Amino acid sequence: MDFAEYFPMWDKLGPGQRERLKGAAFRRRVSGGTVLHNGSADCLGFLLLRSGQLRAYILSPEGREITVYRLFEMDVCLFSASCMMRNIQFDIVIEAEKDTELWIIPPEVYKVLMEESAPLANYTNDIMSSRFSEVMWLIEQIMWKSFDKRLAAFLLQESRLEGSEKLAITHEKISRHMGTAREVVTRMLRYFQSEGMVRLARGGIELTDVKSLGRLAEA
Amino acid sequence: MDFAEYFPMWDKLGPGQRERLKGAAFRRRVSGGTVLHNGSADCLGFLLLRSGQLRAYILSPEGREITVYRLFEMDVCLFSASCMMRNIQFDIVIEAEKDTELWIIPPEVYKVLMEESAPLANYTNDIMSSRFSEVMWLIEQIMWKSFDKRLAAFLLQESRLEGSEKLAITHEKISRHMGTAREVVTRMLRYFQSEGMVRLARGGIELTDVKSLGRLAEA
Numbered sequence: 433m434d435f436a437e438y439f440p441m442w443d444k445l446g447p448g449q450r451e452r453l454k455g456a457a458f459r460r461r462v463s464g465g466t467v468l469h470n471g472s473a474d475c476l477g478f479l480l481l482r483s484g485q486l487r488a489y490i491l492s493p494e495g496r497e498i499t500v501y502r503l504f505e506m507d508v509c510l511f512s513a514s515c516m517m518r519n520i521q522f523d524i525v526i527e528a529e530k531d532t533e534l535w536i537i538p539p540e541v542y543k544v545l546m547e548e549s550a551p552l553a554n555y556t557n558d559i560m561s562s563r564f565s566e567v568m569w570l571i572e573q574i575m576w577k578s579f580d581k582r583l584a585a586f587l588l589q590e591s592r593l594e595g596s597e598k599l600a601i602t603h604e605k606i607s608r609h610m611g612t613a614r615e616v617v618t619r620m621l622r623y624f625q626s627e628g629m630v631r632l633a634r635g636g637i638e639l640t641d642v643k644s645l646g647r648l649a650e651a
Numbered sequence: 652m653d654f655a656e657y658f659p660m661w662d663k664l665g666p667g668q669r670e671r672l673k674g675a676a677f678r679r680r681v682s683g684g685t686v687l688h689n690g691s692a693d694c695l696g697f698l699l700l701r702s703g704q705l706r707a708y709i710l711s712p713e714g715r716e717i718t719v720y721r722l723f724e725m726d727v728c729l730f731s732a733s734c735m736m737r738n739i740q741f742d743i744v745i746e747a748e749k750d751t752e753l754w755i756i757p758p759e760v761y762k763v764l765m766e767e768s769a770p771l772a773n774y775t776n777d778i779m780s781s782r783f784s785e786v787m788w789l790i791e792q793i794m795w796k797s798f799d800k801r802l803a804a805f806l807l808q809e810s811r812l813e814g815s816e817k818l819a820i821t822h823e824k825i826s827r828h829m830g831t832a833r834e835v836v837t838r839m840l841r842y843f844q845s846e847g848m849v850r851l852a853r854g855g856i857e858l859t860d861v862k863s864l865g866r867l868a869e870a
Contacts, residue, residue, distance in 0.1 A: 553772035
């Protein structure tokens with residue numbers, strides 16, 4: 433995808449602004465597992481995903497994790513430039529879940545352009561609204577949905593992302609996505625297995641009844 | 652407080668823009684309990700709180716509630732104008748918790764000005780960042796804090812807001828703030844009473860050991 437396509441309001445920027453935005457951007461490849469942004473101490477910049485997958489999560493004081501949202505090809509990442517936004521008072525970690533190719537726009541360049549360009553500021557606002565909606569969705573899931581339903585939905589999402597019904601994911605990793613203890617994940621997966629919905633194997637989970645998982649996730 | 656004081660970037664608006672913003676605003680008084688905004692069907696406008704208190708909450712399909720944030724004198728309310736923001740995909744309810752005086756700026760006026768003024772767009776961004784931070788704080792509370800600590804923190808906050816250690820609040824109302832069942836609130840309050848931290852009476856709760864509640868809330 434072309435650089436300009438990440439910015440639906442590209443035509444509303446002046447030629448000089450476009451030049452500054454594009455001129456400051458640089459490309460980077462990172463391998464899966466790389467932490468790109470680690471709380472408020474970091475401020476890498478505004479990221480455009482050319483390929484790959486990012487995960488944004490928060491950490492408890494005891495080191496527990498919960499995935500807040502994920503970003504895919506064509507998405508942009510705003511909170512890796514959190515230093516350029518006043519009033520951001522939380523620490524988020526952003527890591528590459530897969531090998532990922534990015535354009536990075538340094539925060540100081542983006543900030544200056546955002547301050548002078550209403551279209552760019554409103555675009556930034558749109559991105560924040562999207563993330564806000566994802567976070568509100570997460571609160572609703574945590575508050576109103578029982579763990580079996582959340583887990584079924586998570587397995588189906590993973591299956592869609594990987595394009596396979598055989599998932600190479602550990603119970604530990606699932607627990608870090610969902611903010612629960614590993615034992616809770618293992619217990620529920622065993623129950624799913626006893627109901628014929630999954631088959632558990634060394635280092636992986638096979639979805640054997642996608643329909644029933646779907647019914648459970650949407651119940 | 653003067654209208655302009657709600658906008659720290661007032662001087663960066665043109666005279667015509669200031670005129671349009673102020674000219675479109677109107678004042679309203681609402682009594683405690685009034686619902687000002689009820690999900691995405693509503694779009695009252697951008698609100699400036701002259702006095703009083705608002706509560707933003709979400710509702711489960713079964714009618715359970717959880718308070719997402721509260722707004723006080725001098726605060727502004729953005730999500731009551733959610734129709735003017737793309738990508739807002741959640742339903743929030745905003746109600747007056749007390750008798751409240753407001754300025755209301757119609758969303759269509761605010762939106763046009765936000766689209767032409769970078770300072771106003773960035774100010775809107777700052778407000779969204781603040782709410783985002785409050786929502787992330789809520790997720791951390793729900794995920795990592797046990798209910799006894801959250802309840803102790805809630806009682807202390809109420810006490811500060813009311814300026815009293817005698818709270819005229821029902822268990823039912825607390826459960827709607829915290830997103831839990833009423834029975835869970837009652838059980839925990841009885842435990843607090845047995846520990847000498849509160850005294851339960853008809854229609855109210857008296858905080859009898861603020862220090863211990865504080866230690867618990869911060870543990």
